[in-house]
Amino acid sequence: MPTSGKGEPLPAYDPKAAGGAADFFTTRLETMVAWARANSLWPLPFATACCGIEFMSVVSSHYDLSRFGAEVVRFSPRQADLLIVAGTVVDKLGPTLRKIYDQMPEPKWVISMGVCASSGGFYRAYHVTQGIDEIVPVDVYVPGCPPTPEELMYGILELQRKIRSGEKSRDDRSAAAAAAAR
Numbered sequence: 001m002p003t004s005g006k007g008e009p010l011p012a013y014d015p016k017a018a019g020g021a022a023d024f025f026t027t028r029l030e031t032m033v034a035w036a037r038a039n040s041l042w043p044l045p046f047a048t049a050c051c052g053i054e055f056m057s058v059v060s061s062h063y064d065l066s067r068f069g070a071e072v073v074r075f076s077p078r079q080a081d082l083l084i085v086a087g088t089v090v091d092k093l094g095p096t097l098r099k100i101y102d103q104m105p106e107p108k109w110v111i112s113m114g115v116c117a118s119s120g121g122f123y124r125a126y127h128v129t130q131g132i133d134e135i136v137p138v139d140v141y142v143p144g145c146p147p148t149p150e151e152l153m154y155g156i157l158e159l160q161r162k163i164r165s166g167e168k169s170r171d172d173r174s175a176a177a178a179a180a181a182r
């Protein structure tokens with residue numbers, strides 16, 4: 001039985017006594033599904049460099065990503081719906097990154113973590129991809145070198161906001177635009 005701070009048993013909750021609050025609510029199915037999806041993201045880290053270390057700290061106990069329902073890290077693309085690309089991507093890795101993205105089930109989202117993933121960063125070199133959006137559609141870019149754990153968490157919260165609002169993933173928007181152009 002729940003007890004108060006003084007150890008006395010708490011009375012049973014009575015919504016009428018609490019001001020007549022309604023004991024039901026209405027919503028739309030798609031709103032509920034979007035809410036559930038936003039709060040149960042399963043990230044797959046594609047960590048190639050130092051940004052990956054910052055990702056590890058985000059999912060550790062200190063920052064506790066489970067507060068936002070996104071702590072179930074998966075290393076199989078078939079079990080993930082959020083690809084977090086953390087680090088420098090060289091051109092040779094491009095086909096692998098794309099294959100991993102293609103293996104993820106729909107709906108799926110991508111976060112580009114750090115300047116290397118987002119734009120090549122300071123690697124203005126022939127062998128470095130100058131932004132992973134040349135390979136996969138990116139939904140949220142997180143700036144920084146490396147981004148702090150708080151910045152990555154902000155990126156995840158921003159993605160959750162997009163999912164809850166019903167905004168399509170970048171991939172869905174590209175497909176719709178291609179279909180409209182046909």
Ligand code: SF4
Pocket residue numbers: 049050051052086087088113114115116117121144145146147
């Ligand atoms: S953005 Fe900075 S920290 Fe991240 S992979 Fe590039 S060099 Fe490393």
